[in-house]
Amino acid sequence: MEPGFWHDKWHQQQIGFHQQDINPFLVKYWQKLALPAAAKVFVPLCGKSLDMCFLAEQGHQVIGCELNELAVQQFFSDNQLEMTKTAVGEHQHYQTEQISLYQGDIFTLPNELTQDVTAFYDRAALIAWPESMRAQYAKQLAGLLPSGSLGLLVTLDYPQEALNGPPFAVSPTWIEQHLTEDFEIQLLDCQDVLADNPRFIKKEVPWLNEAAYLLKRK
Ligand SMILES: C[S@@+](CC[C@H](N)C(=O)[O-])C[C@H]1O[C@@H](n2cnc3c(N)ncnc32)[C@H](O)[C@@H]1O
Structure with missing residues (x-):
């Protein structure tokens, strides 16, 4: 999205993406990265x-x-x-x-x-970009990360035609096709989170998957 879109969202405090609690996948899987505390x-x-x-x-x-x-x-x-x-x-x-x-x-x-x-955490960042800009963002992220760094990536996937993003749907296939050049990828978890997302229910989106991936910068 263009910067003006996000500045307007923050100015109007339309920040539905902001979570009041720690992301459950972060709590569950961060230890998998086995990082030193510092x-x-x-x-x-x-x-x-x-x-x-x-x-x-x-x-x-x-x-x-x-x-x-x-x-x-x-x-x-x-x-x-x-x-x-x-x-x-x-x-x-x-x-x-x-x-x-x-x-x-x-x-x-x-x-x-x-x-x-030595590590990174992407929640609601990759999925904030429309498909036309997503690969460019992924390349920029890869360019900022030293080789060997480990990361947790949290995505959403749903039938894109059912709703206008953001968040945009990012499928396992997209991840495989666009991130493999720069990252080793392991799917850790994928859960249907439709019941927790009233905006998607209201728009009659039939399914909504939240996935967690462990990435390693090549
Ligand atoms: C969907 S929100 C996710 C925020 C956060 N990751 C979270 O989980 O709450 C996307 C954020 O990216 C910021 N953003 C958008 N474009 C950006 C850019 N080009 N550089 C840095 N931040 C950007 C927006 O202002 C917004 O706060």
């Missing part, structure tokens, strides 16, 4: 996700990238975290002891900022 974890398109607090609670250093300034400010104020703010090139860098958020476009995030991450 590992640095990159969270692309992070919003104000509480999942970053979960990652920090595991002892990790968290590096997020988020386009919208209000989202970043709300993350720190909602969680009562004191931060400092500095400019890094065209990004604003908000920092606490364990959490560093770069506010700006992921496509212009300098990759030296992520060269010492």
Whole structure:
């Protein structure tokens, strides 16, 4: 989506994607990555996700990238975290002891900022892109990740014609076709989550799968 779309969503606080709880797949599968506590974890398109607090609670250093300034400010104020703010090139860098958020476009995030991450977490980032931009995002993400880094990817899949995204449907076939060049891929879980998503029920979407993949950057 174009930046203006997301700025409007944050301005109007139409943030249905934001979860009040930690993502259940993150809680269930993060330990599969078997990372040292001090590992640095990159969270692309992070919003104000509480999942970053979960990652920090595991002892990790968290590096997020988020386009919208209000989202970043709300993350720190909602969680009562004191931060400092500095400019890094065209990004604003908000920092606490364990959490560093770069506010700006992921496509212009300098990759030296992520060269010492050993892990990543993508929830509602890949699926935020329409198909026309998704592969470009996946390439940018791969370019920001050092070889060997491990990640958890959480996607949604449903019959795309039943609803306008975002979130956009990302099928296992799309993952296989577009991510194999840069990542080793293992499907960890796939569950029908239609009953928990009133917007999809209202639009009579017949099924909605949430999947978790373990990825390793080649
Ligand atoms: C669907 S939300 C998901 C947020 C978060 N991952 C979560 O689970 O709540 C997608 C987020 O990506 C941000 N975003 C969109 N385009 C971006 C870009 N080019 N660079 C960085 N962030 C972007 C939006 O502002 C929005 O907060």
